[in-house]
Amino acid sequence: MAKKVNKDKMSFLDHLEELRWLLVRSSIGILVMASATFFVSDFIFDQIIFGPVDxxxxxxxxxxxxxxFFGVDGLCVEEFPFVIQNTDMEGQISMLIWTCITAGFILAFPYILYLVWSFVSPALYDNEKKNAKLFIFISSILFFVGVLFGYFIIVPLSVNFFATFTISDVIKNEFNLSSYMGMIKTSVLATGLLFELPIVIYFLAKLGLVTDEFLRKYRKYAIIIILLVAAIVTPPDVISQIIVSIPILLIYEASIFIAAAVVRNQLKDAKQSTRIQ
Structure with a gap:
């Protein structure tokens, strides 16, 4: 068991011990949720994982x-001329295990956030500690919205593009199971974590590493990067790129407002401290 220590007077080794137990508890939480998803694995594969191939x-x-509505061709799908095949002896059982673990991580994300907050809370002020529930709630919502965005937007656009793209009629698309699953996991988890950007900006602004002026200064570069990423993960048409770009741009703009609010509060606290002195 983890030994109880006064977190206000913890040594470096005590912090490492707390970190170790954070990782242990996180792993247990993921494994518990992964075990639960195992019993509904048929639904996960048939309805969720392979849903975008329909x-x-x-x-x-x-x-x-x-x-x-906009009079643009290319987004209507009639059929996908490809098959998904398994070429490894242990491919399907391995895919089942890792899919359950991935689903376990997604479902256990709020619990992991709670553990992370418990780990960093001793370094926060009392008024900041009171926002634990709000932090976990907002972070979880952002993550799940990102996961849904990746699944319902990024994944179908990617499947549509790669399934219909061809350099010759001689070549037939027969996608490997691990390749398809890798695309699903990367798209879903990457967008889920990307939607955590406002939370990351909040803490970076609290540490003084990022300001709203910095984010505004480099906004044009961020827009270019976002458009490039959207162009890579979507079919080569403007509508798809806009659909992917707009939510990410909104997240970036929200991060600017969050950084500005943090800076204003810090200046306000600094002025109050100066008056008191």
Whole structure:
């Protein structure tokens, strides 16, 4: 068991011990949720993992309606000319295990946030410690929204693009299972963590490492990077790039407002401290 120590007077080794137990508890939480997802693995694979390979997937139908409204071709899907195959002896069992672990991490994310907050809370002020529930709630919502954005937007656009792209009619697409699953996991987890940007900016602003002026100064470079990323992960049409770019741009703008609020509060606290002295 982790020994109880006065967190206000912890040595470096005590901090390492706390960090070790944070990792242990996080791993246990992930494994518990992964075990739970194992019992619904059929639903996860048939309805969720392989949902985007169905031309009737909800995203494709919505994109088709949008493209027809704007008079743009290329977003309506009738069929996907590819198959997903497994070429490794232990491929399917390995994929089952890692998929359950990934799902376990996603479901256990709020608990992991709670553990992280407990680890860093001794370094915070009392008024900041009171915001623990708000921090966990907002961070969890942002992560889950990012996961859903990756699954319902990034993944279908990627599947549509790579399934229909061809350099010759001679070549037939037969995607490897690990390649397809890697694309799913990367898209979902990357966007989930990307949507945590406002929280990251908040803490960086609290530490004085980032300011709203810095973010505004480099906004144009951020926009270029966002557009490039959107161009890479989407089919080569303007509508798809806009669909992906807008939420990420909004997150960046929200981060600027968060950094500005942190700077204002720090200046306000500094003025109050000067008056008291």
């Amino acid at each position: 031309p009737q997937f909800i995203t494709y139908r919505l994109f088709c309606q949008v493209s027809q």
